[in-house]
Amino acid sequence: MSKNSFKVLRPGINTTFQDLGRDNLYHVGLPFSGAIDKRNFLIANSLVTNREDDAVLEFAYQGPLLEFSGSQTSIVITGNVSFKIIKKDTSEIKGECYKTYNLNNKDCLDIISTEKSVYGYLSVKGGFQINKFCNSYSTTVRAEVGPNDGKKIEIGQTIILNTIDSTIKKSLEYSNSKIEFIRVIKGTNFDYFSEESVKDFTSKEFTVSKLTDRMGMRLSGPKIKNLKKTNIKSEGLGKGVIQVPADGDPIVMLSDHGTIGGYPKIAVVISADYDKLAQCPPGEKIKFKIVSLTEAENLYKIYTMETKNIISKIK
Amino acid sequence: MIKNIYNLGDAALYCDFGDTVNKETNLKVINYFNDIRKKNITGIKNIAPSYNKLIIYFDLELTNYKNIKDTVENLDVSTFEAAKTKLVKIPVCFDDEFALDLERVEKRVGLEKKEIVNQLISQKYFCYMTGFIAGMPFLGDIEEKIRLDRLETPRIKVPKGSVGITEQFCNIYTFESPGGWNIIGNSPKKVFTKDSAKLTLIDPGDEVEFFEISKKEYSKFNEQK
Numbered sequence: 001m002s003k004n005s006f007k008v009l010r011p012g013i014n015t016t017f018q019d020l021g022r023d024n025l026y027h028v029g030l031p032f033s034g035a036i037d038k039r040n041f042l043i044a045n046s047l048v049t050n051r052e053d054d055a056v057l058e059f060a061y062q063g064p065l066l067e068f069s070g071s072q073t074s075i076v077i078t079g080n081v082s083f084k085i086i087k088k089d090t091s092e093i094k095g096e097c098y099k100t101y102n103l104n105n106k107d108c109l110d111i112i113s114t115e116k117s118v119y120g121y122l123s124v125k126g127g128f129q130i131n132k133f134c135n136s137y138s139t140t141v142r143a144e145v146g147p148n149d150g151k152k153i154e155i156g157q158t159i160i161l162n163t164i165d166s167t168i169k170k171s172l173e174y175s176n177s178k179i180e181f182i183r184v185i186k187g188t189n190f191d192y193f194s195e196e197s198v199k200d201f202t203s204k205e206f207t208v209s210k211l212t213d214r215m216g217m218r219l220s221g222p223k224i225k226n227l228k229k230t231n232i233k234s235e236g237l238g239k240g241v242i243q244v245p246a247d248g249d250p251i252v253m254l255s256d257h258g259t260i261g262g263y264p265k266i267a268v269v270i271s272a273d274y275d276k277l278a279q280c281p282p283g284e285k286i287k288f289k290i291v292s293l294t295e296a297e298n299l300y301k302i303y304t305m306e307t308k309n310i311i312s313k314i315k
Numbered sequence: 316m317i318k319n320i321y322n323l324g325d326a327a328l329y330c331d332f333g334d335t336v337n338k339e340t341n342l343k344v345i346n347y348f349n350d351i352r353k354k355n356i357t358g359i360k361n362i363a364p365s366y367n368k369l370i371i372y373f374d375l376e377l378t379n380y381k382n383i384k385d386t387v388e389n390l391d392v393s394t395f396e397a398a399k400t401k402l403v404k405i406p407v408c409f410d411d412e413f414a415l416d417l418e419r420v421e422k423r424v425g426l427e428k429k430e431i432v433n434q435l436i437s438q439k440y441f442c443y444m445t446g447f448i449a450g451m452p453f454l455g456d457i458e459e460k461i462r463l464d465r466l467e468t469p470r471i472k473v474p475k476g477s478v479g480i481t482e483q484f485c486n487i488y489t490f491e492s493p494g495g496w497n498i499i500g501n502s503p504k505k506v507f508t509k510d511s512a513k514l515t516l517i518d519p520g521d522e523v524e525f526f527e528i529s530k531k532e533y534s535k536f537n538e539q540k
Contacts (some may be wrong), residue, residue, distance in 0.1 A: 006333065026363040026372070028515045029446035029489075031508075134511045143449035143490060145509055185324050233336055234453070236363030236370035236446075238327050259446035260453075261361060268324030271375050293380060296325035300375050 003129070003163040004070030008153055012064040012111065013101065014214065015153040017055045017128065017146065021255065023037065030145065032239060033138040036119050036214065037079065039276045039307050040176070044078040044123035044313045046169050046193045047100055048243040054127040055147065057136035057159075060118050060214075061281075062112025064153060075109065076100045077088060079120030079279075080176050083111045100125075102141050117176065117279045118212075126162035142215065142257055170315045181289035182277045185296055187265035191242050192228040197248075200224070201266060202234040205285040212282055214256040219286075223248030229239035232263040240269035242276070253276055270296040272303035320387065323370060328387060330369040333386050336483075340367045341443050345520045350392045358383065363472045364519055366453075377402035399492035400520045402439070405487065405502050407478050407525045413501035416466070420480070422496050423463040431499065434458045435525060440485065442521045448492045450507025452517040456483040469495035470530045476501045478525070502530075 018041070021034025035041035035058055045054050057064070063083065075101065077083055082093035086108040097120075103109065107310065114120045130137060130147035139146035154161070190198070206221035230246035237243070241253045243263035252269060253261075255278075269277050270291060280286055291299070323329040328345070332340050349363040350369065357369070358378030361405055363370040373383050409416065409432050417428055424431065451472035459479055465481040470493065473479070479487040479496025488494060489507040500523075506516045528536070 023377050024362075024394065026361045026370075027445065027519070029449040029451055032361065140449075142492070143507070166516070185322065186323055188323055188329055193358045221394070233366050234369075234447075235365040238370065238372060240322060240324055257446060260365060260444065260506040261447070265323070293325055295324055297375070297379055300325060304376060
């Protein structure tokens with residue numbers, strides 16, 4: 001019996017294996033990486049009854065077109081994603097997110113695109129036959145490490161799936177909500193910036209620019225004026241850190257960010273709002289709001305509770 | 316030893332060891348880094364040492380800023396033995412093909428190529444930190460005679476293996492990457508190995524020495540490819 005597999009007929013723009021990320025390697029220059037939208041990642045694995053830290057395929061904008069070979073498997077897609085299943089007899093099923101589907105030999109899964117968002121997730125019951133690198137299934141393309149030789153999924157390649165005993169049928173009523181503000185905590189160089197710029201930063205809209213990928217998100221809007229110095233001694237960075245280079249346009253560090261940087265840090269996105277920020281596509285307008293550390297800690301508790309609550313509603 | 320501790324967002328501790336960048340301050344950072352790693356403190360997920368800062372990331376589901384701050388403040392690292400360090404020798408080819416910014420460097424520092432190369436290879440460097448891209452070592456301090464600012468407009472793609480200088484530092488681009496350092500050579504040596512048991516050739520605290528190789532030796536040295 002041959003193994004269950006996907007043949008990649010179209011790779012999509014940025015399709016990679018991801019899990020919860022890789023710890024403890026900042027000091028060699030490897031960021032956490034991992035699924036950008038943690039909540040949708042966790043829901044995807046729960047829907048197909050996988051382990052919480054199993055690998056998924058993360059895609060951005062246009063997703064992959066995959067042809068399934070093998071006996072049978074169950075899949076789910078999470079996020080805000082338009083996709084369809086093309087059966088062997090060429091009939092088509094319009095896909096719904098948060099609902100499992102069974103694929104039979106020679107069925108195709110066409111992940112057309114994410115809608116009003118950036119990232120979507122494909123989880124397969126039993127997971128993929130891939131190896132961990134330093135305790136994680138996350139691919140860090142820039143350092144060429146992780147599954148698939150550290151590369152994005154490429155056209156023509158075969159992705160081997162772990163075999164499963166039985167298929168499943170599960171679904172969840174859920175839709176991704178937007179929030180009015182992206183909440184931030186003041187950064188370590190907050191006082192480098194002019195009073196007017198600080199006011200602009202917390203009251204005016206910023207637009208997500210096209211210069212946005214898994215490494216970072218560049219914003220445009222009112223220029224943030226630095227009164228002190230536009231370079232600091234290079235130091236560590238983290239997910240959600242907002243740096244402002246000399247040109248005054250903020251850059252938010254995302255999961256694959258460079259681990260060291262020398263631009264002043266105006267603010268840091270709170271952990272509870274990271275998923276939502278990272279899901280904003282180019283052109284989307286965002287507003288920042290400053291909260292205290294205590295508020296941020298409480299908001300994260302609420303965020304994790306909500307995630308558990310959502311997962312508990314899977315039927 | 317740590318001058319100030321702040322929070323960086325809600326899930327990291329930002330430890331400031333003072334404003335000056337020198338070996339002494341940096342060794343304190345490295346000692347703290349090694350000590351915290353060895354202690355395996357619950358909830359700590361990642362530690363990023365740099366010239367004069369140490370950023371400690373923790374799991375907000377397991378702990379919080381106050382707890383980790385208390386733990387770090389009460390660490391006694393004064394008795395901690397200095398980390399074992401090594402000397403790493405790195406071959407560099409300074410052929411014109413690789414020395415992308417040679418003209419600029421010559422003009423700015425007022426020395427000819429031969430002298431610039433001699434200055435660079437005449438001493439050992441200290442590795443302050445690794446990062447930005449995987450395995451990239453930040454080495455210093457280079458001779459004052461060959462110091463200059465970074466490029467006004469950074470390159471979108473610096474070739475893999477490039478050896479660059481800026482201010483008091485030099486480095487090796489372990490991967491193709493954007494960057495603004497003045498490139499004067501290229502090393503065929505693999506500095507980031509992808510061997511999970513030993514990822515980096517050069518670690519913070521190590522000493523590094525460059526030696527010159529010819530274009531012919533470079534092309535025979537196929538490790539990078």
